[in-house]
Every structure is written in C-alpha cells, then in structure tokens.
Amino acid sequence: MFNLPQGAELLIILFIVILLFGVGRISKVAGEFGKGIRAFKEGLQSSNEEAVEKKSEAVDKSDESKG
Secondary structure: OOOOOOOHHHHHHHHHHHHHHOHHHHHHHHHHHHHHHHHHHHHHHHHHHHHHHHHHHHHHHHHHHHO
8 A cells, every 4th residue: 555665775765864964963853852752741641640630629529519
C-alpha cells in the first residue's frame, strides 16, 4: 500500500541528513524532541490526576447533599 524506504534507502537518507546538519545538531534536535515528549507525558499524567481529584470532589459533594 505505502512505498516506504527500507534498508539501504534509509541508510542513504540518514547519511545525507548527517552531511547536511552534522551530528551535533542532530543530537540537539533529538534531545529537544525527547524533552518535548517527556513534558507531554507529564502533562497527560497531571491532567489525569486533576480529573480524578475533581471527580472525587463531585462525588463527595453529592454524598453530602443526599445525607
């Protein structure tokens, strides 16, 4: 279905990218990409925790109004 590069084609592309940008710049970009993913995961985790707290507060309030 998709004609994606494989094997030797990927190596040629990698070689060209290294020639254009240099190893130092690629490592910086990869590091920033990793930091971005880590921050995204932490944001998801904190959002999840906030949602659980709000849900438990809502349940507590509904229990108080019933009782």
